Amino acid sequence: MAKVELVNVSHSYDPPETPESERKWAVRDLSVVWEDGSANALLGPSGCGKTTLLNLISGLLPSPTKGQILIDGTDVTGLTPRERGIAQVFQFPVIYDSMNVFDNLAFPLRNEGTPEGEVRSKVREVAKILDLEEKLKIHSSRLNPADKQKISLGRGIIRESTAAVLLDEPLTVIDPKLKWGLRRKLREVQVSLQKTMIYVTHDQHEALTFADDVTVVRDGELVQKGSPKLLHDDPENPFIGYFIGSPGMNVLSCSLDDIGLNCGPFSIPVQDAELRDLLQDAQGDLELGVRPEFIEPHDCADDSGCVPFRISVVENTGAYRILTLTNGDVQIKARAPENFGPREGDTIGVHFPERGVKLFEDGHRLV
Structure with missing residues (x-):
């Protein structure tokens, strides 16, 4: 040894x-x-x-x-x-x-x-x-x-x-x-x-x-x-986030706006004051990372605090389903329970809980 x-x-x-x-x-x-x-x-x-x-x-x-x-x-x-x-x-x-x-x-x-x-x-x-x-x-x-x-x-x-x-x-x-x-x-x-x-x-x-x-x-x-x-x-x-995990981490370019994190066609609210202060001080390019298992898909697209996404692909693994979701030019993966009702082509609501979100600045972890 x-x-x-x-x-x-x-x-x-x-x-x-x-x-x-x-x-x-x-x-x-x-x-x-x-x-x-x-x-x-x-x-x-x-x-x-x-x-x-x-x-x-x-x-x-x-x-x-x-x-x-x-x-x-x-x-x-x-x-x-x-x-x-x-x-x-x-x-x-x-x-x-x-x-x-x-x-x-x-x-x-x-x-x-x-x-x-x-x-x-x-x-x-x-x-x-x-x-x-x-x-x-x-x-x-x-x-x-x-x-x-x-x-x-x-x-x-x-x-x-x-x-x-x-x-x-x-x-x-x-x-x-x-x-x-x-x-x-x-x-x-x-x-x-x-x-x-x-x-x-x-x-x-x-x-x-x-x-x-x-x-x-x-x-x-x-x-x-x-x-x-x-x-x-x-x-x-972001490389580790995407390379580790199946599917890998969703990584989206973003910036800070009045609502929170602007990802292009939609914004994700940021409630935490300390996090907003940290983001305001950031000088480099920001990226948001969230794993598919932390994304919360909901049957109704109008649920409060949710972002509407269209289901483009449903992969049935047996124990759960992997959803490929699109909003504008943004595409993400989400994990849903086996009994999740909506099908390909349906529009659903997606919630991004702050506890599951990672933020990167110029390719390095910020939080």
Whole structure:
């Protein structure tokens, strides 16, 4: 187990002689700490630098262009993967199809010269954790991708010296029917062994259901880090608001007027005096953010304090409905109960409760 820390890490794949002003940065000035024994996710859209970060931590990329990588406070920048004690699980299972499950799991230990009695004991222990006990004599080529990925994980955790396990989009090639079970097993293994794990994904659902702490990156830069609840309830900027949540947060450009927040074709009343004072002092561009579950749709368009919206799309999820609503050139999503009566084409009233509204100035959270 180990604490993993990045200190002002930047990385460019350009040749060393490239002038700094002309470099393209895959990662830029990123500092983050993943605590000892923690379950973490590194989340962001494709091409944002996630895999580069993982390869820098593991040592597959020997050292960043700038910055330091620390493991348990020790600077490992420039050390080999073996010297760092980092295990990495890739998108595609890395195993030997010519070997059975037992020999695949035993390989890292035998490679270190571990006595065979200890190898057998450790393999059985790891196989039990991964639900592979009944498959130890089966050739790996006969297994489904989910079981092959379990072997990849087992090869990473079987050594006591493993400081941290890095998982690079490990469910990419897994059949959707098997994904839930494998993700649950990954989490069970992390809890059982208390190993530091960093799970890289572009899928917010995978990140939020696996990790206690989520680090969101965009264009190689840290955007926000925190618990799934913190990212959902208190996004630092509109990107986090929209990226986290399904559907994501509604984000509308707005300005202050006599009624409250002017969103173009309508205004949302602001009753709170302190909030009005804060908005009056704002110098930058304002945006309003409100999650679909906080918007309150009403059957009647004339309800007091409501804004009229037309229902353009109704998506029935079973437990609730997702409404796509339009007013002029503004379109928002709202969540309604399954028994909500109005249909597509109807006009309804929408209330924006202040408790559910977030405000951003120049892309940063104001309140």
